[in-house]
Each structure stands twice: as structure tokens, then as C-alpha cells.
Amino acid sequence: MGRWEPDARGRLARAALELYVERGFDRTSVAEIAERAGLTERTFFRHYADKREVLFAGSGELNDVLARAVAQAPESATPLDAVAAALEDAAGVLEARQEHARQRQSVIDANSDLQERELIKLASMSATLADALRLRGVDDASAGLAAEVGIAVFKFAFRRWVERTEEKELVRFLRESLAGLRAVAADA
Structure with missing residues (x-):
């Protein structure tokens, strides 16, 4: 992980939607979302209960x-x-x-x-x-x-x-x- 960047929640949401569109919801993992956003899975779960909630937050x-x-x-x-x-x-x-x-x-x-x-x-x-x-x-x-x-x-x-x-x-x-x-x- 690099230097801290703001708006982790927004970055996760954008990364998730991009991946859902590219690969499909079922073929996208939380790890992939976090990686695309430049964050950890732990950070993902601080902001969202699961990968569905990104779409309904x-x-x-x-x-x-x-x-x-x-x-x-x-x-x-x-x-x-x-x-x-x-x-x-x-x-x-x-x-x-x-x-x-x-x-x-x-x-x-x-x-x-x-x-x-x-x-x-x-x-x-x-x-x-x-x-x-x-x-x-x-x-x-x-x-x-x-x-x-x-x-x-x-x-x-x-x-x-x-x-x-x-x-x-x-x-x-x-x-x-x-x-x-x-x-x-x-x-x-």
C-alpha cells in the first residue's frame, strides 16, 4: 500500500462498480475491489458489510x-x-x-x-x-x-x-x- 489517499469509501464504491460492470457481480471478489481501490480488504469491511452493500449504501x-x-x-x-x-x-x-x-x-x-x-x-x-x-x-x-x-x-x-x-x-x-x-x- 502506498501513501494514504482520502475518500476510501468513494474509491471502494467506484472500484466495485467498475469491476461489477467489467466482470459481473458474482465474479468479483472483495479482495479485487480493495486492490483496485488501492486499499485493504480490512478497509473494505470497515465501510461495507459485504460486496452487495456497495450498491445499496x-x-x-x-x-x-x-x-x-x-x-x-x-x-x-x-x-x-x-x-x-x-x-x-x-x-x-x-x-x-x-x-x-x-x-x-x-x-x-x-x-x-x-x-x-x-x-x-x-x-x-x-x-x-x-x-x-x-x-x-x-x-x-x-x-x-x-x-x-x-x-x-x-x-x-x-x-x-x-x-x-x-x-x-x-x-x-x-x-x-x-x-x-x-x-x-x-x-x-
Whole structure:
């Protein structure tokens, strides 16, 4: 190991994603990630519990953004409007990392265990939204439904964004998807 360099966590995350894209998740070891980052395996495990967590490390921050945005939504906002505002704030966090998000998603799409972990992350986001809505006085059923619908809209918009079907910001995809949902619901 050479001279100390800052941002060990970031270097590990970049090295891991590069290797996952090059070799595949299953064919990449923690030792290889640490070596590529110029660090030790011990340092890796100080920052991440396992090699999966490199891909999901920002989940807590995203949940904090969602909860805060729902809490700060205007009192007059409907549950779905509060969820939409929260998803737009989350989109702002993700926006600067589109290429990272695209590569991360390609790694997840290629591995069923990672797909399962992604579903757990999305369920956690939904639970965060529902809890935040309940704190606003929304009943359990409405809070849960608004949160689940919001996550469905988010998944659809996120997929379009990372696949680059159109050159737009994630928030625009979210708004279009939510408008589409409202149109479908109005026709029902």
C-alpha cells in the first residue's frame, strides 16, 4: 500500500462498480475491489458489510430525503401530492449520478439476488413514505396506497431515465409518469 489517499469509501464504491460492470457481480471478489481501490480488504469491511452493500449504501440517505420532503409538503397537499414532492426531491439527489445509476442498474438487472435486494430497498422507501404520511395524519390505508403508488411511479420513471429513452431529467420523467397515472385513474 502506498501513501494514504482520502475518500476510501468513494474509491471502494467506484472500484466495485467498475469491476461489477467489467466482470459481473458474482465474479468479483472483495479482495479485487480493495486492490483496485488501492486499499485493504480490512478497509473494505470497515465501510461495507459485504460486496452487495456497495450498491445499496445510499438507501438511508434517500429515505431521509423522502421523509423530510413529505413532512415539509404544504398542509393542503394530498397524500399523493406529498409523495410526488418527496420523489422529486429524491430525483434531485440522483440526478447528478445518472451514469452511475445506469451502470448500477445494469449490474442489478444481471443478478437475481441483487434484484431481490433492490425490491427490499424499494419496499423500505415505500414504508418511509407511508410512515411520513401517517405523521401528517393520513389514515393507514391511504398512506400505504399513496406510498405504493408513488414507488410504482418512481420505478417506471427511473427505468426510463437510466435507459435513456429520452434525454430528460429524472424529475421530468416522474412528472410525466404521475400525470399518466392521474389520466388513467380519471378514465377509470
